[in-house]
Amino acid sequence: MSAVDVPSGRPATRATPAPGDPVLARLSLNQKTTPSWDVPGLVEGAVRAGLDWVGLWREPAQEYGVERTAKLVADAGLRVSTLCRGGFLTAADAEGRRRALEDNRRAIDEAAALGTPYLVMVVGGLPSGDRDLVGARERVASAITELVDHAAGSGVQLSLEPMHPIYCADRGVISTLGQALDLAERFTPDQVGVTVDTFHVWWDPDVEAQIARAGQRISSFQVCDWITPLPADALLARGVMGDGHIDFRSLLRAVTAAGYTGPIEVEIFHADVWAADPDEVVATMARRYVEHVLGE
């Protein structure tokens, strides 16, 4: 086993788990971790690494064809943990709102077609020039209310993803797990759940209590690290597990105690990771997952 040079050059401290190793049973490769792969590349790469799960994004699935993607993934024996992403529901004008709802209905249909019951919702930031954060949050709640019937009718749960407050202005006005649950609890767990992404929630002094409160509403547990200094592009600031400050084991214990037994998805946005050989990225991801998330 040689050390790989992604992303920090830390020497490997353990062997990469072999394909078929049961330690990998819950590991899901989110498509954005290896964005240089198209859908066939992703499927082949996941199979080569012995993974059972992938997390998909709408754009590459659309590009390859949603039905074709669904067939390719299923034929390879892979399951789809989540589809990213619906949301962007904060438009203040009627036309923007209409288009957002229409697009989210399409996203729901795509999730159903791809065989995942979970559509991850990144709810959107403040419209340009708008400083009314309370109003934006109210529009999100109202839009979710409009979408739940279509979603439930398609067997898809809307999974609200609280975003780190660094993204409150421009990406997601749901900033804490508690706030996501305040909204989710207006609906049944079949209709609306939550995505717990360590990057977004790790800092929250209330995170363990809110994970316990979430219980069966947790539809996805996603992992990547908070690294410092923060990379210059805040949208590409997510590190590989072990390169940063997050105590993954305690968060995994918390979601496990809350009853979550589903896939653990690795979603990393980082320029160095994206520039590296994707097979190497997957190998590093698997090793770091075992070491830092499972703690085995």
Next chain:
Amino acid sequence: MSAVDVPSGRPATRATPAPGDPVLARLSLNQKTTPSWDVPGLVEGAVRAGLDWVGLWREPAQEYGVERTAKLVADAGLRVSTLCRGGFLTAADAEGRRRALEDNRRAIDEAAALGTPYLVMVVGGLPSGDRDLVGARERVASAITELVDHAAGSGVQLSLEPMHPIYCADRGVISTLGQALDLAERFTPDQVGVTVDTFHVWWDPDVEAQIARAGQRISSFQVCDWITPLPADALLARGVMGDGHIDFRSLLRAVTAAGYTGPIEVEIFHADVWAADPDEVVATMARRYVEHVLGE
């Protein structure tokens, strides 16, 4: 009135308030907004602009001499709203902790000497390589307990500043106003209060309720804006009021309703602001303060 080119080039929408204009009565110039000025420069600049208040930092005050700074400021008829900053209390080793406590006792003495009752506390991030966030937060609480007697004996309140979660790992493990109050409420309001800085708290869905809860514990209200895209250096990411996404008026209404009538301090860390002519920065600050904070 010509527009100034800091920091966004937005045209001036109103005249800069003249020195002596009562609209400026509460405006306090934090020393870090015009860091190219030494203490005499700051005092002269604040007087030229007709301000009554300045917020000081320890390092430049030490450099000029704490007693000398106190005399110069008082002789100019200025008052000191806060001293920045105590804190950095998360060291896990005995020697690091001892040094931090000693340094904070000096900071308390300096606040007393400079004539401000408020020492702003930036409590510190995770020690290098340490992922135990709960433990770091407990050490902060324990250190505050050790410092309150010395502070109260000097007539100085320790003012806990919750930091935006972007700084949780490396600067301040107190991430919300609610969390700051959970700690502050172990002590009397004379001993421990809170600093409400719009940049740090604006995103918090619970911020208005927590400001109401804070009541008389609010010892400082500080303003600067959250701008996007976030500048590459996260420590220099603070914008001039009006350049970003924060609704200052609603936050001022909230602290006013909570009973706060003290100075409103402007503390801006931004490379372009720091590079500009400090008199122009102060003029822009005053204009933007009236327009975006007071809303007059």
